[in-house]
Each structure stands twice: as C-alpha cells, then as structure tokens.
Amino acid sequence: MAKYGLLIDLSRCIGCRACEAACKVENFVPPGKYWLYVLEWEMGEYPNVKRVFVPMNCMHCENPACIPACPVNAITKNEYGVVLVDYNKCIGCKYCVAACPYGAIDIYEGGEWFPGSKTPYELIPPEKRHPLHRFQKGKAFKCTLCYHRWGEAVERGEKPGTRPETTPACVLVCPAGARMFGDLEDPSDPINSRIAEKRAIQLKKEFGTRPQVYYITTG
C-alpha cells in the first residue's frame, strides 16, 4: 500500500514562505492560522551568523499521537498514509492539539477574515468546497497533504505528484525545489533514493511517531 510523504531540503530552503502562502490559498486557511509554518531563527554570533528556516506542516505520522488522544475517534489515517480530521465527529476538545509534538493541529475559530465585508474567497459556499475544506467553528483542522488534489487521481490508478494538478500546493510553488512529494513505500520513487542519499532525518524521533515528512539537513 502506498504511503505518501514529503522530503524537505533545508539546505535549499530560502525562507520565502511561498509554501505557506500557497497552503493558505489552496486550503482556505483563515488569517492567523497556519497549516504550514516556516520557523526561522538565527544561529551563531557576528560575524559567523546564519539564519535557519524550517518549514513545518503535519508530519502525517505512521504512529500519530493525535489518533489515540482523540476521545471520539475523529482522526483517522487513510490507506495512503494521510492523517485526516472528520469535522463532523470532532468535538473541539483540543486533546489532539495537546498531544501532537509538532504542533500541527489548530482550531478553526471562524469569524471575519477582514473587517467589514466578506472576501470573495469566503463567499464560496461550503457545499462548493471539497469536504476537507468544510471547516466547522471550534473544531480541529490541519494539513491534509493536499489530499483533495491527488486523492481522486490515485483512486484512478494515477501516480500522484507526476502532474501539477495532483501535486500538493506547497511542493508546486517552491522556487528553490526544496520540497519533494512521493510514495515512501515505492522503492523506485525518487523521493526514497534522495532520502537515502542525503541521509534525511525525521523530526523528534524520540516520540516514536515515525513522521512521513523527512528533512535534509546537510548540503
């Protein structure tokens, strides 16, 4: 069975936040909330200073902590390795928020995006959105690995990530080619050879969550 994931090359990331913006636009993520966030800090002391950028989103873990934490079984991992929230089941208790060691889950709070009138973007009715974008106020929401873009394609037997239409938005827009999407179970997928070649790592392995997002930390 396929298990889709991401590879992020930190040595290539320039901190432009295009992935962050694309994620927001693609997934109706409201202001003040992020499904993908680029962490940034400085290392060293003058004159040997450098900035570090670490884009982070849901790790779609093999052993997600959010699933056993949820008291109503609203979070599931599908057959392609994507961890998804069922907005109809979620009770907004935030236990998943507390359990996730990566801080990937947030709560949709609704409200106006900007003061005054609604933006055309907000006016798109829920029934015209993908079910993964029909958020409910006070309930959890998180990165879906853009499953709405490639879910149908993979059901048809198409390999996701081979066309722009079936590639996660964050991968598509990265100007530095720092992000790669692929099937971690398929040995012929280029993502696996790159993970092996660059000795990519998973974040916070000590939690035993086995993230499906890998990071290249060296050039």
Added chain:
Amino acid sequence: MSEAGGVGAWKIATAVFVILTIISLGLYILHPRTVTKTQVVTSPVTTTYTTTKTFTTTYTTISPTTVTKEKTVTSVETVTQTKTASLADLARMIREGQIDVGTEYSLEFGKRYHNIHAIVLGLSCNTCHQAKTYPADYLYIRKYVAEKMAEEGEIPGVVDRGVCLGCHRSNGVAHELYKAYYGPGLTSGAGG
C-alpha cells in the same frame, strides 16, 4: 443419703459452671471488639492482600495522591489499610469512573484535562508549563499562537511535549500516545 448429697453437689457445681460459661460467652459476644490495623505503603509498592476471608472493598476517601481502602470483613474485625496510590491505580480509577474528573473533554482549566493532571495527579503548573515562550529553535508549528493567560498578568508558559512523553510513551504509566519505547537493550530513539 451421703451418695444423694454428693450427686446434688455435683449437679450444683455443673449448673454453676454452665451459668458462668454462658455469662462469659455472652460477654464475649456482646463486647464490641474492633481491631484497626493501619499499614502505610509508599508508592510504587503494591500491597498484596493475603487474607482468605470474603470481604468487600469500598473506596471511601480520595485525596489527590492518597486512596484509602476500607476493607470490611464479615466478622466484627475491621481492617483499614492506607496506601499511597500509584499512577496506574489512579488511571484505572479515572477510567472506571471512581474519581470524578468531569465528563467534558476540554483543555480549559476546571475541565477534564486539567482536573486529571492538576487536581487528581497534583501536578503543579510549572511541572508542564516550563517557560514563558518556546526557545527559538524549538520545532513546534503553533508557535504563532499566543499563550493563553491563566490570570491577568500571569502567563502559565509553554509546554514542551517532552514532558508528556515521560508518562504517555509505550509501557508508560499513562494512556499511550507515543510509540516510543525505552526498555532493556534499547536506547533513545530506537522505538521510532
């Protein structure tokens, strides 16, 4: 006559003996005899009951860290045993509903999550809330969320999930959230 007199004396002696026996037995039965034994066992030692008598166990007193078990035996003897409850005991009692921690699943203070961690387990705020803000290199996406203030002017501080890992890992004392396992022959990260 002397033989009859001897028999009469013997009967009197027997009657006196029987009466005295009955009086003694009555006094023994009617006397309210209560034996109280108190044994304090420090956690995590498990106390084993070796008595073969049938008894019912009722939890009578619950304080944040102490559970008093009252063991009522069928005889007049009452044995009270006090032990410091282990985390496993508390977790079981919470799941079985013996400790009321509320029914509303919520992180809000005063509701189930904090009732369990702060009230029942008695963890102080700074056990989990360790600093006002996350360190710059702490890899946590929701760093953009401003910490909620417990009281005006007092911020509880952020929580490093490593604190949760201690109890919520595999074979930990709490509900398993993280599959990390640190056991014999394994080192940190081997469970990942």
